[in-house]
């Protein structure tokens with residue numbers, strides 16, 4: 001009997017449990033508490049078809065929904081130092097990191113992709129909330145710099161999609177340094193004269209909201225997304241006042257001028273294509289450029305002999 005109970009039964013149980021259906025076939029909508037079948041939910045871009053609540057979406061699904069035909073090339077991000085502070089709270093940070101890597105199949109909480117949207121080339125950096133809350137450590141900073149440099153190298157606009165709880169506490173000061181670092185990344189795109197658009201997804205808080213996520217030429221947000229720096233409870237406890245309804249929600253921020261547009265997920269791709277078209281087409285349409293060219297030519301044409309002599313002198317000395 002011992003052999004049966006101690007050896008055979010566990011073996012059989014192990015076999016049976018492995019073939020069990022996955023637990024997450026159904027998901028409860030946080031908005032209306034209806035149970036949603038995962039296939040229907042994914043087919044509807046993870047938007048509840050009962051109440052239109054926008055559930056969180058992973059980075060890969062996000063990239064697939066944005067690029068033409070769901071096709072894109074992933075840009076490799078340089079490998080960051082793992083657990084630079086050898087940090088440990090209840091668990092080692094290295095262990096948490098390995099778990100997140102096993103769960104998501106990615107090195108860190110960011111994906112950088114190059115592809116086309118509406119036929120025009122775009123570089124997109126998307127944060128993944130499933131990976132340690134989309135928190136920003138050195139690797140995420142590296143990802144944004146990589147995205148910015150890729151955008152500059154190929155002369156394409158950059159889009160950042162944020163979904164993050166903020167800085168990665170386990171990397172201490174190094175995670176805070178990613179705020180200026182990602183700001184510089186955005187500056188590089190701007191200095192190259194390329195558009196930089198941000199899509200704020202739920203949630204965008206802490207150090208991410210205090211850096212690259214708030215620096216877009218145009219700032220879009222998904223309906224109902226929580227966007228802010230400190231959490232509601234922390235603010236209420238600090239100022240000892242209750243905050244208005246909808247505080248830190250995308251719609252509230254749009255009404256108060258922080259966000260330009262709240263765009264439902266089904267319209268996000270088309271809206272981005274339209275915006276990119278407007279932002280990138282502008283210089284070609286602009287009239288002043290041809291008008292100034294003849295003026296410059298005339299001015300140049302007259303002093304050429306004198307100027308040439310002076311230039312020659314300069315070269316000799």
Ligand SMILES: [Zn+2]
Pocket residue numbers: 029030031032033034048049050051052053
């Ligand atoms: Zn719902």
